Amino acid sequence: MKLYNLKHQEEVVAFTEALTKGMGRDRGLFFPMQIPALENVESFLEMPFLARSKRIIGAWLADELGQTVVDRLVENAFNFPVKVRRVDSARSVLELFHGPTLAFKDFGARFMAQCLNELAVDEKITILTATSGDTGAAVAHAFYGLENIRVVILYPEGKISSLQEKLFCTLGENIHTIAISSDFDACQELVKKAFVDEDIQSSMRLNSANSINISRLLAQICYYFEAAAVVRTDELVVAVPCGNFGNLTAGLLAKAMGLPIKRFIAATNANDTVPRYLKSGCWQPNPTIATSSNAMDVSEPSNWPRVEVVLKTMGTGLNGLESVSVSEDETKDSLKSLYREGYLSEPHGSVAACALQKSLQGNEQGVFLATAHPAKFKETVEQVLNEKVALPPELEKVKNQKNLSDRMTADFSLLKEYLLAER
Numbered sequence: 166m167k168l169y170n171l172k173h174q175e176e177v178v179a180f181t182e183a184l185t186k187g188m189g190r191d192r193g194l195f196f197p198m199q200i201p202a203l204e205n206v207e208s209f210l211e212m213p214f215l216a217r218s219k220r221i222i223g224a225w226l227a228d229e230l231g232q233t234v235v236d237r238l239v240e241n242a243f244n245f246p247v248k249v250r251r252v253d254s255a256r257s258v259l260e261l262f263h264g265p266t267l268a269f270k271d272f273g274a275r276f277m278a279q280c281l282n283e284l285a286v287d288e289k290i291t292i293l294t295a296t297s298g299d300t301g302a303a304v305a306h307a308f309y310g311l312e313n314i315r316v317v318i319l320y321p322e323g324k325i326s327s328l329q330e331k332l333f334c335t336l337g338e339n340i341h342t343i344a345i346s347s348d349f350d351a352c353q354e355l356v357k358k359a360f361v362d363e364d365i366q367s368s369m370r371l372n373s374a375n376s377i378n379i380s381r382l383l384a385q386i387c388y389y390f391e392a393a394a395v396v397r398t399d400e401l402v403v404a405v406p407c408g409n410f411g412n413l414t415a416g417l418l419a420k421a422m423g424l425p426i427k428r429f430i431a432a433t434n435a436n437d438t439v440p441r442y443l444k445s446g447c448w449q450p451n452p453t454i455a456t457s458s459n460a461m462d463v464s465e466p467s468n469w470p471r472v473e474v475v476l477k478t479m480g481t482g483l484n485g486l487e488s489v490s491v492s493e494d495e496t497k498d499s500l501k502s503l504y505r506e507g508y509l510s511e512p513h514g515s516v517a518a519c520a521l522q523k524s525l526q527g528n529e530q531g532v533f534l535a536t537a538h539p540a541k542f543k544e545t546v547e548q549v550l551n552e553k554v555a556l557p558p559e560l561e562k563v564k565n566q567k568n569l570s571d572r573m574t575a576d577f578s579l580l581k582e583y584l585l586a587e588r
Contacts, residue, residue, distance in 0.1 A: 166229050168195040168379060171470050180229050181284050184277070184380050187373040192357055194467070196474055201225060203423045210394040217394075218243055218387040224422070225383055225549065230284075238283060242276040247388050249395035249532070252508045255525055259392045259403075260535045266332055267538035267559055269412065273381030278307035280380050281314065281372075291584065292316040293359055294374040297354035297408055298460035299327045299537055301333035304340075304374040305340045317341045317372075317584065319352040322572065324399050325459055328541050328560050335566040343583070347575040348453040352466055353409075358577045364448030365584055376411025377467050384424070385415030392532045393424055404430040404521035404533040405512040407439065408461040412470040412534065417475040417486075427529065430487050432520035434458045438465065439489035443483055456493060457545045458512035460537070489520035497549045504550050506515065511539040511546055 170176035170189030178186070183195040201224040203209060209217050223235045230238075246262040264271025281290065290316060294304055301318045308316045318333060322344035334342045345352050356373060359365050376382060393401060403426055405413045412433050419424045431439055434456045442448050450464040476485045491499070496512050499519035503510045510518065517533035525531050539546050545556045556564065573579050 166225050167198045169198055170194070171196050171474065180226055180379070184280050184378065185285055185290070185370070185372060187371070187378050188360055192361060193376055194470055196471055197225070197379075200418060200421045200475075200478060204346055206423045206425065209390060210397075214247055214387070214391050215239065215243055217390055221387050221390060221422075222383055231425075234283065238276065238279045239247065242279045242384065243272065243387070245271065247391050249392060250508070252503065252518070253506050255529070256533060257392075257396050257532045258508065258510075258514065258518070258535050259388060259532050261388060262535060262538040264303070265559065266299070266302035266306050267541055267557065268299035268303055269385070269388075269534065269536040271298045273376065273384045274303035274374060275305040275409075276384035277374055277378055277380040278311065278409065282311055287313065288370055289313045290315070290370045290372055292372050292374050293319075293584070294358055295323070295349060295356045296325075296333075297349040297462055298329045300375065301334075301342070302329065305333035305336055308374070309336055309340055309507075310338065315339050315341065316573045317343065319345050319355060319580075321345050321348050321352055322346050324348060324455055324462065324542065326542055328543060328564065330568065331563040331566060331571075332560070334568045334570045335563050337378070337569050342570040343580075344570045344572045345575050346572070348455070349462055350453050351575040353463075353465075353467065355575060355577055355580050356554070359580065359584065362581060365581060368585060376409050376414070380414045382411060382418065385412060385417045389416050389419040389426070389440075390424055393426060396530055396532055398530045399425060399427070400527070400529040401426050402428055402430065402521065402525060402529050402531045404432050404517040404524070404531060406458065406461055406517040406534060406536055407431045407433050408463040408466065409562070410439070410466040412536070414468045414471045414475065417472060417479075421475055421479050428485070428487060430489055430517075430520050430524050432517040432533075433488060433490050434461050434496065434516055435490065435492065436462055436464050439469070440479055440488040440490045443486065443488050456512070457542070458516050460513055461516065487524060489523055491519045492515045495519050500549050504552070509539050509546070509554070510535060511537055511542040513537055520586060
């Protein structure tokens with residue numbers, strides 16, 4: 166598999182190099198030079214999830230790693246289920262929260278960890294990543310205890326749920342967490358600066374587990390096939406709750422491989438840079454707004470350049486994507502409506518469900534992505550529904566554990582000092 170830097174197209178790397186580098190020169194995102202087209206997609210849809218996922222990722226990586234290695238990576242990473250449930254006559258939900266940290270990020274983070282563990286043997290690596298919620302837990306648990314890998318996670322202080330925080334800020338050992346007194350975009354900017362700082366780059370092997378790492382996107386392609394395998398229709402519409410737009414990028418790559426999805430809806434909350442851009446043609450991020458769907462509180466999504474390239478590759482351009490912004494009131498109303506239908510959701514899933522309901526037409530069948538377990542947003546869900554939400558064992562175990570995070574202002578010099586001191 167060959168990939169090129171979107172900012173410097175002459176920089177071409179193999180998958181293993183893209184995996185270990187994370188980003189290319191000048192913070193450029195790596196993008197595949199060729200998207201593999203699957204033959205007889207219908208036969209893929211007849212397969213069980215794990216067997217199908219081996220074939221899908223093999224289409225990208227078998228030429229470089231060998232199918233036997235790919236099979237082992239997938240088996241070790243995807244050791245939990247993905248489920249599709251019917252919600253009403255026109256909508257189903259793709260539940261992606263049945264992994265160890267109860268969020269869709271488990272797919273990408275665990276696959277990336279397995280890849281690094283397999284392919285970067287004996288290299289001392291520092292994983293530096295920013296999280297708006299679920300990435301932190303998924304990355305922390307995926308890399309916890311792995312030799313020669315140190316993880317440093319930045320997150321916006323006071324802007325993620327307390328249970329989200331407890332899932333990744335209580336581990337210790339090789340997992341280091343820092344609460345930044347700002348928003349997610351500031352955290353992400355600190356990470357980007359670290360990747361172009363000469364002192365840091367010369368002193369350590371730095372990598373990122375954000376969705377800028379191509380390994381995470383390849384893993385996320387797989388569950389879109391499960392949605393199409395269960396909801397069998399030529400009129401399939403998929404609504405994706407979007408923050409950094411990595412999840413949507415993976416879905417578009419699945420479609421480019423031949424998956425029969427009619428169209429995608431990029432669902433956002435009040436941080437509506439993309440919906441406004443698609444209407445006006447003007448990219449104009451506003452200051453980030455804190456919402457109940459906090460993992461989507463991103464005004465400058467890092468993966469957007471990849472979205473544009475996939476759409477161009479498929480020949481649709483920006484006309485091939487719809488984006489819907491959902492307000493806080495609509496998010497709450499959607500949460501209540503889903504509950505009346507017998508489905509317990511949380512804010513991110515309810516944003517996508519609302520966007521889907523607004524957009525479906527005629528005979529279309531829709532799937533929205535449920536990216537986190539409702540209990541991770543227990544306080545919000547209970548307040549909106551006036552119903553108690555039981556904690557699953559994963560959260561019950563950490564709810565009273567001590568938070569081990571350091572605290573820091575959004576000052577790059579402080580982060581640099583921290584990274585160099587801890588190496």
